[in-house]
Amino acid sequence: MLFILILAGSLLGIAAMVAVNAWLGLSEPARLAGLDDAIHRLDTDSVGFEPGPGGVVSPGGTSALVPAADGATIGLIVARGSDFVIRYLGPGSVRSAEVVDENKILLRLNDFAFAPARLGFDGAAEARDWARRLNGLKG
Amino acid sequence: MDVPAFVETFNPIWIAIPLFTILVFAEMFYARATGRARFEARDSAASLMMGLGNTVSGVVFAGVLGLWSMFVYEHRLFDIGFAWWAWIVAFVLDDFVYYWSHRFAHTVRWFWADHIVHHSSQHYNLTTALRQPWFSPFTLKFLWLGSVLILIGFHPAMIAFVGALNLIYQFWIHTEAIGRCPAWFEAVMNTPSHHRVHHATNPLYLDRNYAGVFIIWDKMFGTFQPELDDEPCRYGIVKNLGTYNPLKISLHEWWGIVSDMRGARSLKEAALYLLAPPGWSPDGSRATSKQLLEKWHARQAERARPEAAE
Numbered sequence: 001m002l003f004i005l006i007l008a009g010s011l012l013g014i015a016a017m018v019a020v021n022a023w024l025g026l027s028e029p030a031r032l033a034g035l036d037d038a039i040h041r042l043d044t045d046s047v048g049f050e051p052g053p054g055g056v057v058s059p060g061g062t063s064a065l066v067p068a069a070d071g072a073t074i075g076l077i078v079a080r081g082s083d084f085v086i087r088y089l090g091p092g093s094v095r096s097a098e099v100v101d102e103n104k105i106l107l108r109l110n111d112f113a114f115a116p117a118r119l120g121f122d123g124a125a126e127a128r129d130w131a132r133r134l135n136g137l138k139g
Numbered sequence: 140m141d142v143p144a145f146v147e148t149f150n151p152i153w154i155a156i157p158l159f160t161i162l163v164f165a166e167m168f169y170a171r172a173t174g175r176a177r178f179e180a181r182d183s184a185a186s187l188m189m190g191l192g193n194t195v196s197g198v199v200f201a202g203v204l205g206l207w208s209m210f211v212y213e214h215r216l217f218d219i220g221f222a223w224w225a226w227i228v229a230f231v232l233d234d235f236v237y238y239w240s241h242r243f244a245h246t247v248r249w250f251w252a253d254h255i256v257h258h259s260s261q262h263y264n265l266t267t268a269l270r271q272p273w274f275s276p277f278t279l280k281f282l283w284l285g286s287v288l289i290l291i292g293f294h295p296a297m298i299a300f301v302g303a304l305n306l307i308y309q310f311w312i313h314t315e316a317i318g319r320c321p322a323w324f325e326a327v328m329n330t331p332s333h334h335r336v337h338h339a340t341n342p343l344y345l346d347r348n349y350a351g352v353f354i355i356w357d358k359m360f361g362t363f364q365p366e367l368d369d370e371p372c373r374y375g376i377v378k379n380l381g382t383y384n385p386l387k388i389s390l391h392e393w394w395g396i397v398s399d400m401r402g403a404r405s406l407k408e409a410a411l412y413l414l415a416p417p418g419w420s421p422d423g424s425r426a427t428s429k430q431l432l433e434k435w436h437a438r439q440a441e442r443a444r445p446e447a448a449e
Contacts, residue, residue, distance in 0.1 A: 010191050111381070
């Protein structure tokens with residue numbers, strides 16, 4: 001009984017800490033400043049990323065896709081909260097890339113720790129083209 | 140042997156929890172006022188839930204760990220007892236064992252699968268200190284490293300007590316709010332500055348500063364790296380998580396090991412997926428900390444070359 005009470009008290013304490021955290025507004029959502037910013041982040045992350053042509057950043061700066069110069073992988077950056085998560089997509093890494101809301105892609109990876117991401121594009125044609133390229137990496 | 144009453148009735152962790160809570164609130168308000176600490180509500184929620192789960196796990200596994208400890212103690216080599224000096228020796232030796240246990244936790248993937256949980260936040264604040272694994276006993280480290288001092292002759296209750304003090308010490312060093320401490324303190328003790336380096340993913344900082352309380356172990360065994368002003372820390376893990384789900388945070392590296400081992404082409408390859416340093420792969424498609432550092436050094440040298448030519 002005491003254990004249950006301690007557990008309930010702890011959950012209440014956690015809820016209070018998270019509520020105060022959110023109320024204080026301690027974080028800004030992560031946003032990419034542009035394609036150069038995305039390339040710089042990929043380069044720093046992988047200690048050397050050679051970008052190829054055709055990289056795109058979503059209109060709000062919440063995601064980016066940058067093909068590597070050697071054509072083997074596509075660098076993916078997705079904003080999660082106040083930080084970015086980076087993946088290098090190669091053959092077999094994509095589970096599905098589905099066009100939603102005309103100009104967005106709902107991307108699911110074969111990656112246990114990567115929650116599905118919505119990637120934005122300037123137009124429907126661009127979204128469809130990227131969905132085709134990403135689905136080419138299905139495994 | 141009679142165990143002092145206070146050891147049986149007093150668990151310093153339970154006393155520390157209210158203090159931890161107050162300090163987390165204080166750091167949040169400090170962050171709001173100065174901007175010198177970073178928080179993200181969902182990240183903090185995940186860290187705190189990991190801390191709670193770790194406490195529950197401790198209760199669940201306490202019986203097994205207690206029975207094992209008493210079994211080892213019955214076969215101890217010496218009778219050390221509870222003299223005042225034994226507490227001091229136990230505290231220092233426990234920290235020495237912690238250093239090696241922690242070092243193995245970063246250099247053997249089987250142990251890293253457990254410890255990665257603690258490093259999986261991209262933030263570095265007091266809630267990160269509480270982001271702890273749920274399934275640590277599965278690494279079976281308690282059978283050997285966790286029992287070595289008991290085998291020597293230190294009572295399990297004494298080791299549990301000094302171990303708790305060690306963990307309490309490590310709480311306050313998980314912060315960006317404190318810059319550097321006085322030089323004499325930085326020279327001997329683990330500090331926020333030293334531990335920021337430990338949590339950083341910059342290649343220069345990977346697998347450095349394993350200390351718990353005393354930084355001297357890193358200096359003695361060649362793993363010390365000071366925090367550099369021109370190399371700001373980037374926190375997290377080499378392949379950062381894209382989830383705040385506590386269960387996925389707990390299990391993702393174990394899952395990765397199982398997936399890799401299932402795809403292994405030989406028994407040796409499977410064993411290396413389990414026991415080699417994190418990042419090892421048979422085709423070199425991933426990179427270990429050592430390989431990342433080599434790549435980084437090569438890059439630095441390349442960047443410096445044109446300047447040298449001028």
